[in-house]
Amino acid sequence: KQEVTQIPAALSVPEGENLVLNCSFTDSAIYNLQWFRQDPGKGLTSLLLIQSSQREQTSGRLNASLDKSSGRSTLYIAASQPGDSATYLCAGNAGGTSYGKLTFGQGTILTVHP
């Protein structure tokens, strides 16, 4: 059974810092991995999807990498801003017939203070 762990559980940084969020999974047979952000009381916003044949994805100030052999993914946020404050979740799909099924970590609560 796939289990996803996110470290740290919470992070508070001053504006402008570069930061790294970590995600690890127990089953290296992960097909793809997606990073989301969630604002309080809201749904999830997809940030980056690392597809099965990829190792990295970038969008603006965000960069995510996936190392299946070590069971780890990282989300790098450059030059953090107060608007980046949210919960960040990683989620993996096992492939095969796992349509629509993502296994989520518990999230990292990020606070960026001015």
Added chain:
Amino acid sequence: KAGVTQTPRYLIKTRGQQVTLSCSPISGHRSVSWYQQTPGQGLQFLFEYFSETQRNKGNFPGRFSGRQFSNSRSEMNVSTLELGDSALYLCASSSQSFLNEKLFFGSGTQLSVL
């Protein structure tokens, strides 16, 4: 393009009642997945529908059921509500003609069972 729409936004029910939640996917998306989010268990997969057929199911009791209509709109039903069913219910859509696609989430329905 309109996003994923979930109705209602909030629901209050009492134990033993049943409830129906609705999800309209992004236009053109044929796959709808449902998730339950609670503070203790995080996000857990309920089921996924594609072209009116359930393709995947999580580990929830039979009180949780769903369906999808020919226009891809989906409903989920929970019968004989229990206090532990209080949660944010999220649906997500994608075209899911293959697995390497992002899931797009709605804002959720917050269900409170009293």
